[in-house]
Amino acid sequence: MQFDAHIPAGPLTDKWDLHRFELKLVSPANKRKFEIIVVGTGLAGASASASLAELGYYVKTFCIQDSPRRAHSIAAQGGINAAKNYTNEGDSIWRLFYDTIKGGDYRSREANVYRLAQLSNNIIDQCVAQGVPFARDYGGLLANRSFGGSQVSRTFYARGQTGQQLLLGAYSALMRQVGAGMVTLMPRREMMDLVLINGQARGIVTRNLINGELESHAADAVVLCTGGYGNVYYLSTNAESSNVGAGFRAYRQGAMFANPCFTQIHPTCIPHTGDHQSKLTLMSESLRNDGRVWVPHNSGDIRDPQDIPEEDRDYYLEQKYPSFGNLVPRDVASRAAKAQCDSGKGVGLTRCAVYLDFADAIRRDGRETIAKKYGNLFDMYELISDDSPYEKPMMIYPASHYTMGGLWVDYNLMSTIPGLFVLGEANFSDHGANRLGASALMQGLADGYFIVPYTIGGYFAGTTLSPASSDHAAFKDSTLAARERINRLKSINGKRTVDNFARELGRVMWDYCGMSRDEQGLARALTLIQELRAEFWENVLVPGLDKDYNKSLEKAGRLADSLDFAEIMIYDALNRSESCGGHFRQESQTEEGEAKRDDENFSHVSIWEFTGSDQEPKMHKEPLEFENVELSQRSYK
Amino acid sequence: MKKLPKTINLTLKVWRQQQSEKKGHFENIATQNIAVHMSFIEMLDSVNEQLTLEGKDPIAFDNDCREGICGTCGAVVDGRAHGPQKATTLCQLHMRQFSDGDTIVVEPFRARAFKVVKDLVVDRSSLDKIMAAGGYISANTGGAPDGNAIPIAQEIAEKAMDAAACIGCGACVAACPSASAMLFVSGKVSQLALLPQGRPEAARRALNMVKTMDTCGFGNCSNHRECENACPKELSIINIARLNREYLKASFFSDAT
Numbered sequence: 001m002q003f004d005a006h007i008p009a010g011p012l013t014d015k016w017d018l019h020r021f022e023l024k025l026v027s028p029a030n031k032r033k034f035e036i037i038v039v040g041t042g043l044a045g046a047s048a049s050a051s052l053a054e055l056g057y058y059v060k061t062f063c064i065q066d067s068p069r070r071a072h073s074i075a076a077q078g079g080i081n082a083a084k085n086y087t088n089e090g091d092s093i094w095r096l097f098y099d100t101i102k103g104g105d106y107r108s109r110e111a112n113v114y115r116l117a118q119l120s121n122n123i124i125d126q127c128v129a130q131g132v133p134f135a136r137d138y139g140g141l142l143a144n145r146s147f148g149g150s151q152v153s154r155t156f157y158a159r160g161q162t163g164q165q166l167l168l169g170a171y172s173a174l175m176r177q178v179g180a181g182m183v184t185l186m187p188r189r190e191m192m193d194l195v196l197i198n199g200q201a202r203g204i205v206t207r208n209l210i211n212g213e214l215e216s217h218a219a220d221a222v223v224l225c226t227g228g229y230g231n232v233y234y235l236s237t238n239a240e241s242s243n244v245g246a247g248f249r250a251y252r253q254g255a256m257f258a259n260p261c262f263t264q265i266h267p268t269c270i271p272h273t274g275d276h277q278s279k280l281t282l283m284s285e286s287l288r289n290d291g292r293v294w295v296p297h298n299s300g301d302i303r304d305p306q307d308i309p310e311e312d313r314d315y316y317l318e319q320k321y322p323s324f325g326n327l328v329p330r331d332v333a334s335r336a337a338k339a340q341c342d343s344g345k346g347v348g349l350t351r352c353a354v355y356l357d358f359a360d361a362i363r364r365d366g367r368e369t370i371a372k373k374y375g376n377l378f379d380m381y382e383l384i385s386d387d388s389p390y391e392k393p394m395m396i397y398p399a400s401h402y403t404m405g406g407l408w409v410d411y412n413l414m415s416t417i418p419g420l421f422v423l424g425e426a427n428f429s430d431h432g433a434n435r436l437g438a439s440a441l442m443q444g445l446a447d448g449y450f451i452v453p454y455t456i457g458g459y460f461a462g463t464t465l466s467p468a469s470s471d472h473a474a475f476k477d478s479t480l481a482a483r484e485r486i487n488r489l490k491s492i493n494g495k496r497t498v499d500n501f502a503r504e505l506g507r508v509m510w511d512y513c514g515m516s517r518d519e520q521g522l523a524r525a526l527t528l529i530q531e532l533r534a535e536f537w538e539n540v541l542v543p544g545l546d547k548d549y550n551k552s553l554e555k556a557g558r559l560a561d562s563l564d565f566a567e568i569m570i571y572d573a574l575n576r577s578e579s580c581g582g583h584f585r586q587e588s589q590t591e592e593g594e595a596k597r598d599d600e601n602f603s604h605v606s607i608w609e610f611t612g613s614d615q616e617p618k619m620h621k622e623p624l625e626f627e628n629v630e631l632s633q634r635s636y637k
Numbered sequence: 638m639k640k641l642p643k644t645i646n647l648t649l650k651v652w653r654q655q656q657s658e659k660k661g662h663f664e665n666i667a668t669q670n671i672a673v674h675m676s677f678i679e680m681l682d683s684v685n686e687q688l689t690l691e692g693k694d695p696i697a698f699d700n701d702c703r704e705g706i707c708g709t710c711g712a713v714v715d716g717r718a719h720g721p722q723k724a725t726t727l728c729q730l731h732m733r734q735f736s737d738g739d740t741i742v743v744e745p746f747r748a749r750a751f752k753v754v755k756d757l758v759v760d761r762s763s764l765d766k767i768m769a770a771g772g773y774i775s776a777n778t779g780g781a782p783d784g785n786a787i788p789i790a791q792e793i794a795e796k797a798m799d800a801a802a803c804i805g806c807g808a809c810v811a812a813c814p815s816a817s818a819m820l821f822v823s824g825k826v827s828q829l830a831l832l833p834q835g836r837p838e839a840a841r842r843a844l845n846m847v848k849t850m851d852t853c854g855f856g857n858c859s860n861h862r863e864c865e866n867a868c869p870k871e872l873s874i875i876n877i878a879r880l881n882r883e884y885l886k887a888s889f890f891s892d893a894t
Contacts, residue, residue, distance in 0.1 A: 047778075050778070065709060067764065068765070069708070069765075069768075070702075070707040070709050072701070072702060072707070074706050075702050075707065125781040125784045126781045128787075128834070129774065129780075129781035129782070129834055130776050130834075131774045131828065131829050131832050133794055133798040134784075134794070135794070136788075140788030140790050140794075141785050141788055159798060164804075171768075172768065172772055173776075173778075175769040176775060178765075179769035179770060185765070239701040239707065240701050240703060273674045274674065276674075276675050278676075279704075281703075281704050380704075383725065384676075384729070386733060450779075497689050499682070499686060543692070543694060548656060548755070549656065549754055549758060551695070552685075552689065
């Protein structure tokens with residue numbers, strides 16, 4: 001298998017321009033002859049659907065929720081980066097490119113990341129034109145803030161609801177095309193399989209989540225915008241329905257999966273309180289601008305935090321990283337919190353939390369100033385935990401938040417299956433081994449608004465597509481396989497609920513493939529997952545009917561995929577014996593206990609190929625070449 | 638030593654309605670040891686776990702983000718959309734708001750335009766239809782001027798943001814005696830009418846969104862202000878006043894249809 005990423009020749013700064021010129025065009029009159037399926041309606045899916053329909057393609061858009069507006073991009077809080085340099089601090093496309101590639105610990109492609117930085121500016125313009133109510137200063141111009149330890153203020157925001165407002169902007173553009181008859185909307189549908197004809201992606205089989213019917217949809221290309229796989233950990237900041245299913249189904253059909261072990265654990269989430277917990281809620285990392293992180297000096301110190309005097313407190317981030325202090329990047333902060341809790345100094349009910357204390361900030365700036373900055377977050381915290389951060393330090397703990405790995409795509413965002421494009425968090429392309437704050441929204445919208453509308457045209461213009469309808473035998477085979485799988489799940493009639501299995505898988509992944517990993521633990525996880533999967537297929541209990549609204553059945557199918565997918569994550573984590581970004585291998589650390597990269601042996605994308613059920617997947621490599629940046633060890637001391 | 642989380646025992650009087658059935662009914666379900674730290678949705682999870690193990694059909698309910706922003710969840714709890722706590726979605730309502738021994742009545746959002754799908758699940762696709770009728774600014778990808786080309790006064794931008802905070806959950810419809818979607822429609826109409834980018838289509842937008850609201854079977858505003866009270870994002874009815882102004886202006890002084 002050749003891994004040609006189709007990176008255009010020429011200087012970095014000109015690659016995208018040259019490539020757009022070289023891409024063949026589909027004439028306006030011919031565009032209406034093509035039909036495109038888009039799966040998912042988050043930032044990537046909604047923006048792609050709208051932009052493709054505006055060009056004249058017929059689009060069929062699917063979402064798992066009851067409305068496209070509910071996709072989980074809606075929950076992003078902080079903001080979206082752009083290299084506008086409105087603040088005159090010396091920001092530039094080059095600087096945003098450099099920060100992103102360094103932040104990703106040099107495990108992403110230069111050409112992709114540079115294009116992302118270029119397009120960041122167009123995104124802001126487009127969103128403003130749609131009526132996204134970004135924050136503005138008194139003169140009426142757009143406001144910026146610094147975010148995620150960035151040294152320039154380049155983050156655009158709409159209060160603490162940036163993701164919501166950007167998604168509603170893309171959703172409104174999508175609904176405009178629905179009204180115009182260019183997009184057919186298919187809500188409450190789950191993708192059960194990708195259908196290939198002559199080796200090309202030509203459609204999908206879906207399950208209607210209201211009546212359980214299996215439906216076949218044919219098209220000329222399929223665009224997956226189905227998000228990440230963070231829910232493999234069960235407890236995560238993802239939504240209930242976020243799942244790896246669509247990506248995993250495509251993988252089984254031959255689309256290869258890149259860097260599955262690259263996951264991001266976000267340091268500031270509300271800790272869990274017991275087994276009933278179904279999700280973890282993110283508290284924006286902007287809180288670390290003013291909050292001080294600490295634990296008691298002595299393990300087993302169970303006094304209330306107010307009763308613990310200064311000399312008995314360990315402000316471990318400030319101690320260990322004097323120059324960045326509480327603002328170290330996400331992966332570093334997460335690992336440090338884990339280390340404290342592992343050594344018995346954790347606080348709270350489960351001893352799995354650290355304090356984030358605003359007492360000093362309130363003393364310094366006054367309660368009113370702090371309330372203005374973080375009021376909505378403090379209220380949210382109080383609603384969930386019943387404690388006021390004005391009176392008592394917050395308790396926080398890391399949680400699974402984002403996955404940098406995803407289906408492998410080339411520069412055109414096309415997977416290893418011709419005609420299958422993958423956008424947003426579902427692909428692997430831009431964030432390397434660690435994603436910086438305020439850049440997920442940027443990537444989703446860049447892919448959907450400004451990349452796939454060009455590259456899909458290049459695909460159509462350069463490809464011969466035979467006529468294909470949903471009557472084709474390939475659709476019948478996929479439907480049959482999906483039906484058999486559902487029947488099998490229904491017929492087991494065992495003793496354990498789906499959630500019960502999901503929690504156990506989550507625990508295994510969190511313990512052995514979470515914030516820190518080692519060979520022994522990963523090998524153990526592999527055995528545990530295989531045992532759990534065997535038990536699942538013998539002992540799961542799925543109530544209710546198949547031809548009905550049935551959440552348990554939906555969740556059972558997704559968990560079955562997760563149980564298979566978890567294994568690929570483990571293989572990838574085992575194989576990558578270096579540490580980089582969010583992937584921390586115990587065996588590869590500096591003398592000070594920081595992540596130690598091995599550029600000589602691991603400067604590549606790891607790409608996994610499906611070889612059959614219950615078979616070990618096969619690994620391929622795409623070497624990463626750096627011509628414009630110099631690789632350096634990250635240091636935040 | 639930290640004290641263990643408190644638990645309570647409850648009776649749920651919950652609406653059950655099969656898709657095939659025309660009529661639904663209330664069912665009483667006793668549930669024990671509900672931790673007060675649970676959200677209402679997690680309480681339903683735990684009841685469903687119990688029902689599943691007893692061989693019964695779990696309660697169907699919609700939910701997704703579980704952090705109060707996606708607008709998927711919602712039920713009428715003890716007569717109030719999203720339950721007793723102000724400015725809170727069902728997924729952010731925590732069981733500490735209830736007392737040991739309580740009977741809690743749980744029903745779906747009821748409105749002519751929201752058909753019950755199953756138990757607590759309703760079909761809110763009519764809200765998407767209203768959006769497709771005009772809840773947008775026609776700005777094709779690619780042609781936008783620089784983001785700072787049109788300055789917008791901060792107070793106007795803030796008002797637009799207030800109106801844009803709607804999560805489309807439909808609680809306003811469930812709370813309204815006339816099952817009107819006026820607060821929902823007015824949020825989008827206000828947001829876009831306040832911004833200069835939205836002015837060119839303001840008249841057509843107001844007319845078409847209201848017309849579609851009517852044809853979907855929503856009622857008209859009856860000034861009870863129940864919507865504002867139930868809204869988890871505290872959208873103000875000042876937006877309805879703005880919608881009325883836009884609608885009247887469009888009806889009398891514009892050529893838009």
